[in-house]
Amino acid sequence: MTCDTKELEKSQIELTITVSPSDYAPFLQKAATKIANKMNIKGFRKGHAPYDVVKKEAGEMAILQEALESVVQKYFVEAVTEEKIDTIGMPKIAIEKLAPENDIVFTATVATLPSISLCNISSLKVKKEEPKVDTKKIDETLNAVRGMHAKEVIKKGKAEGTDKLVIDLDMQIDKVPVDGGQSKDYQVYLSEDHYIPGFNKEVTGLKKGEEKTFTLSFPKTHYQKHLAGKSVDFIVKVKEVYERQLPELTDELAKKLGQESVEKLTTLITENITAEAEKKAEQKCEIDMLDAIIEKSTFGDLPDVLIDAERQKIFYELKSDIERNGITIDQYLLDIKKTEEELFAGFTEQATKRAKAALISRHIAKEQNIVISKEEIDEEIEKIKVAYAHNKEAQENVKKPEVQDSIAVMLQNKKTIQWVKEQLFGKENKKKEEKKKKKAKKKEEKKK
DSSP: OEEEEEEETTTEEEEEEEEOHHHHHHHHHHHHHHHHHHSOOTTSOTTOSOHHHHHHHHOHHHHHHHHHHHHHHHHHHHHHHHHTOOEEEEEEEEEEEOOTTSOEEEEEEEEEOOOEEOOOGGGOOOOOOOOOOOHHHHHHHHHHHHHTTOEEEEOSSOOOTTOEEEEEEEEEETTEEEEEEEEEEEEEETTSOOSSTTHHHHHTTOOTTOEEEEEEEOOTTOSOTTTTTOEEEEEEEEEEEEEEEOOOOOHHHHHHTTOSSHHHHHHHHHHHHHHHHHHHHHHHHHHHHHHHHHHHSEEOOOOHHHHHHHHHHHHHHHHHHHHHTTOOHHHHHHHHTOOHHHHHHHTHHHHHHHHHHHHHHHHHHHHTTOOOOHHHHHHHHHHHHHHTTTOHHHHHHTTSHHHHHHHHHHHHHHHHHHHHHHHHHTHHHHHHHHHHHHHHHHHHHHHO
16 A cells, blocks of 8 residues: 655645555455345355355456445555544545556545634633423423323314314415325324424314314424425314323322332433433533634634535434435425535535534643543443444444544543533532432443
């Protein structure tokens, strides 16, 4: 393997890496085995065909392309280590030459730490809000628990209280049907908040067979950006109304839910809601801290490759979110009337902020010698393995060096955030964290 380096503007370096056929030969054998596992080759069991047979059946180029990712990963890491380049973020890889029995040539554009003038963190004014627990939410959760065991009886009268309606729903904007806004036998529970504020109020009082048209605004934070904040006409036809007879909240019901009594059930729900409120308060505090540090610190030119990597992450996060809601990225782009390039451009401000937060974390970790031990990484890997015990892909992924590097960065960021909290809020925060950990440990021991 040979490597040529070229310094670029904005704290970037371009590596041109050449890998000879003798260097990548071992990867071809592994790639051929992978291909053989997917193919039906006459005379051989899956995965047991020799290399020459796989080469004849699948072709040399197919084997080389299967091996490419592993070759690039290995020799990129090797090149960065040999050149002693301290990179940050993901590299931008471009394949320059790829042909069987020839050198593989690829470029890797990497970001290095730009100059950062960090503010005096301990002098920052960041308000740490106390978590607020809404007692109304506890009652709502207890009612929801009762609702899980509710008996539903067809009702002739008006829908009210905790009733359920079964409706046909049609959503329109300017008399044009909203894509995906039509639903048959859509169930509405009056005791639960609808994702469109005011929807339950509009359908309350309706009877079987009645129709109603009304207009409501979608929340500005709705995941479907083409609908967020817009006024939509709702046309509903009630097909059935059910009275939901909720059981009394008794110790017997609590036992069905795995708790000894109503008191224990209420305590558990209160603890969970409190923990959620504390988590949200901590998250807000961490965001406010980073925002304050970014605002008061100064940065050199940020590497384009670093901002592009953050934009890519934001894009995949958005893609995962909308796909979870049954919408394809192509449909989403069509709905918001944007191209993928325009969508990416819109992420620039958010990506720049995230890139600065990553740089600050890295800078503080370096200054304060915040390091992650192999034991800490191994411990986190074991937690992931337990959490994804039945997911073979996840079990394999944690073995990859790049995944383990990401785990190390995540753990280092956590430690860095903790250090920042100590500077801003003193040792009191550390005591709270230790108390929380002990509480969590006791909970885990009880489960066992």
